Amino acid sequence: MDFFEVVNPHVSELTKNEHLLFDYVVKNLNEIKNKSIREVADDCFVSTTTFLRFVRKIGFSGYSEFTTVIKYTILNQKKEEKVSPFVVSQKDYREEYLKNINESVRVIDKNSLITVGAYLKKKPIIYLFAKGMNKQLMQYAKYLFVAAGFLVVFPEDQSMRAVVQKQIKSDDLVFILTYQGKDEEWIRLMQRLKNTAHPLLVSITGADNNVVQNMSDINFYMFTDELFLNKMEITSHVSMLAILELILYQYLDNAEEGEYHLVFK
Missing domain, CATH: 1.10.10.10 (Winged helix-like DNA-binding domain superfamily/Winged helix DNA-binding domain)
Incomplete structure (x- = not known):
């Protein structure tokens, strides 16, 4: 237990x-x-x-x-991380990989997407929080939102996160990426923000019920297969990236005409 x-x-x-x-x-x-x-x-x-x-x-x-x-x-x-029971053919894995992405996108709650998109129209300061391999995803997310004209803050180490969290205000937007959803630092961060400024807390987690998911104002969840290689996690988090992109696209879809020069090729 x-x-x-x-x-x-x-x-x-x-x-x-x-x-x-x-x-x-x-x-x-x-x-x-x-x-x-x-x-x-x-x-x-x-x-x-x-x-x-x-x-x-x-x-x-x-x-x-x-x-x-x-x-x-x-x-x-x-305890030592368990070895992943990943013993399927490449063909089977490709099929499961695509199923996970498709399912993660399919189950996105449209109302939640609209709510975050509407909040972005207020041009909040965006704070990004992530660790480990999720930091690379957040770098890309920062690039996307900065390109859309947002002020984005992404503290990458714990000491900077401790400083930055004190600057967050009620009209800001906070994104937290964590697959397991039970990281103690994120729980403490969310607890502090809920008891002080209480910005909009948006998390992207795994589909299993977890603390971060329950503490969020809005949660988007993803499906994936947990994989480890030489005791290092290589679980695909590409669905998190897809969700972040869809959030931005939702905002752009409702932007005022002429506000962005968006070209589809």
């Missing part, structure tokens, strides 16, 4: 104060796993009754199950 899988369905139901408790828990999983409920409650400046009520609200029967699942989650995260 994974901690984030348990809490996912309940995150959207939390009050502002409970979100603060959740934020503390996510940031301090390693410390909490060995503490008593009284110690954790003291650290959060709440009563043990309040903290126990919170633990039950996020899906646990009690504090014992809460810490047990945290220990299991941390232990599981430290």
Whole structure:
């Protein structure tokens, strides 16, 4: 049992104060796993009754199950990445590859696309957040949106992200790319933004239910096959790129006549 899988369905139901408790828990999983409920409650400046009520609200029967699942989650995260069971022919893989892209585009919610496109008409500052191989996708996304006349901020390392997030305002637009959707840094980032400026939070994640997906104002999800080569992930994220392009095309489709010189060849 994974901690984030348990809490996912309940995150959207939390009050502002409970979100603060959740934020503390996510940031301090390693410390909490060995503490008593009284110690954790003291650290959060709440009563043990309040903290126990919170633990039950996020899906646990009690504090014992809460810490047990945290220990299991941390232990599981430290295990060596599993080898991908990718043993299909190139022909079969090409077919699955195209199916994943087609399905990712097919299931896009049109209303969500229209909402983001309309928000872009306000010319917000666009903030991009991504790690690992998604950073290359975000570089391309930055190129696209800058070409369309937007001011785009893409902090690529953690120290810059810590500085930049303090500059985000309520009328800005934030894009987060994360396939797994349970990265602790992104959860903390979204928690902070929801409790302060609360810009429009748009995420692109995997199709599985996840924390980032549930914390987003708008989520687009993609389908893909997870692949690893020599213990390095080479999972295709091309569907994320397709979604980003469609968001921009939606905006351009509703732009004022003469605003852009757009040529189709």
